[in-house]
Amino acid sequence: MSLAYGRPFGALPGPSVIPDRVLRAMHRPAPDIYGAALADTTAQIKIDLQTMARTTAPALIYIGNGHAGWEAALNNIVNPGDHLLALETGRFTKGWANVAERLGAHVERIDFGARAAFDPGLVEDRLRADRAHKIKAIVCVQVDTASSVLNDIPALRAAIDVAGHSALLAVDCIASLGCEPYEMDAWGVDITVSACQKGLMTPPGLAFVHIGDRAWAARQSCQSVTSYWDWAPRRDPEMFYMNFFGTAPTHLLFGLETALQMILREEGLENVWHRHKVLSDAVAVAVEAWGADGPLECNIPNRAERANSVTAIRTGTVNAETIRQWCDTQAGVSLGIGLDFEEKDAPDHPYVFRIGHMGHLNPPMVMGVLGTVEAALHANDIPFGNGALSKAARIIAEG
Numbered sequence: 141m142s143l144a145y146g147r148p149f150g151a152l153p154g155p156s157v158i159p160d161r162v163l164r165a166m167h168r169p170a171p172d173i174y175g176a177a178l179a180d181t182t183a184q185i186k187i188d189l190q191t192m193a194r195t196t197a198p199a200l201i202y203i204g205n206g207h208a209g210w211e212a213a214l215n216n217i218v219n220p221g222d223h224l225l226a227l228e229t230g231r232f233t234k235g236w237a238n239v240a241e242r243l244g245a246h247v248e249r250i251d252f253g254a255r256a257a258f259d260p261g262l263v264e265d266r267l268r269a270d271r272a273h274k275i276k277a278i279v280c281v282q283v284d285t286a287s288s289v290l291n292d293i294p295a296l297r298a299a300i301d302v303a304g305h306s307a308l309l310a311v312d313c314i315a316s317l318g319c320e321p322y323e324m325d326a327w328g329v330d331i332t333v334s335a336c337q338k339g340l341m342t343p344p345g346l347a348f349v350h351i352g353d354r355a356w357a358a359r360q361s362c363q364s365v366t367s368y369w370d371w372a373p374r375r376d377p378e379m380f381y382m383n384f385f386g387t388a389p390t391h392l393l394f395g396l397e398t399a400l401q402m403i404l405r406e407e408g409l410e411n412v413w414h415r416h417k418v419l420s421d422a423v424a425v426a427v428e429a430w431g432a433d434g435p436l437e438c439n440i441p442n443r444a445e446r447a448n449s450v451t452a453i454r455t456g457t458v459n460a461e462t463i464r465q466w467c468d469t470q471a472g473v474s475l476g477i478g479l480d481f482e483e484k485d486a487p488d489h490p491y492v493f494r495i496g497h498m499g500h501l502n503p504p505m506v507m508g509v510l511g512t513v514e515a516a517l518h519a520n521d522i523p524f525g526n527g528a529l530s531k532a533a534r535i536i537a538e539g
């Protein structure tokens with residue numbers, strides 16, 4: 141017998157829960173793609189995306205997922221043979237670095253493992269050693285969605301400045317825009333990549349690249365820019381279709397317009413950040429309480445390095461799929477799988493699952509997921525410490 145009949149719930153680290161209002165905004169006839177209304181919607185979205193990333197750098201919109209955003213960012217700055225430095229803290233910088241290699245870049249990777257943030261001091265040392273300033277750009281993520289680590293971008297900027305290095309700083313905020321505080325201009329980031337299906341609560345299909353002045357200058361000496369990925373027409377479109385190099389993604393734009401309205405003009409961005417912080421802390425204390433007397437633990441031991449948007453949970457000797465499958469079939473909750481955990485002496489079963497807590501989410505949704513995971517532990521005779529939900533409730537009460 142299953143108790144899953146009810147509204148299915150995705151506690152995934154993307155795509156995230158889509159607000160009904162965003163769905164409804166998309167439920168309308170196809171618009172005139174040469175009309176003023178769609179042009180107005182697009183113009184407002186471009187302004188709102190700047191507000192989201194706290195920047196005056198123009199936002200370019202690509203029809204595509206986060207991987208498309210990666211390619212859009214690098215296609216305009218990487219010439220074959222250019223040197224890049226990739227700071228790996230889980231899966232996602234690795235993926236971005238692979239894109240860079242296919243564009244012909246020579247990528248040097250520093251692997252900080254999957255359980256901690258990058259170390260800006262180490263990056264500073266590497267940059268100091270690069271006296272000729274061969275490294276053209278540094279690529280990294282603010283949140284790695286696989287490890288659920290939060291990297292300290294201002295500390296990285298400071299390290300680059302102390303080293304006196306000219307490398308561009310390119311940051312993937314796909315799993316953190318609208319979840320974590322982010323200040324593109326104040327932090328001196330040159331390129332920000334994001335997408336619509338995580339903190340921005342919109343069905344997948346739009347990627348965003350913010351390009352700062354130094355990045356724009358670098359594009360002018362890039363020989364390998366191709367038509368579709370070119371920043372130039374999207375940055376300074378002479379006609380509306382140039383924003384998208386073809387037909388606009390009409391309904392995704394309507395959905396996104398409403399999502400940005402909800403974030404920026406109804407809830408307010410700082411409240412959004414705070415809500416994510418509190419809900420993330422609630423998940424963390426619950427996992428810690430379970431782990432006090434059982435195999436579960438947060439993948440990121442250092443609290444200050446935990447993301448607000450996703451929590452990776454290690455299950456040690458227990459097969460993580462047992463928990464995930466039970467939640468899915470018995471309770472209608474989808475949890476995220478573990479991604480790319482290939483450690484020395486690792487168990488030969490999956491030993492990580494993830495709870496996504498990004499976007500359109502409030503306390504009953506998070507408490508529901510935590511209660512369901514606890515039920516899965518009961519049902520499968522997995523030992524756990526007491527008081528997890530009570531501790532989570534206290535965090536929420538202190539808000």
Ligand SMILES: *Cc1c(COP(=O)(O)O)cnc(C)c1O
Binds near residue numbers: 206281285
């Ligand atoms: C989800 C994600 C991506 C990839 O996005 P896709 O839409 O799946 O291509 C890249 N980086 C980070 C940090 C992500 O969370």
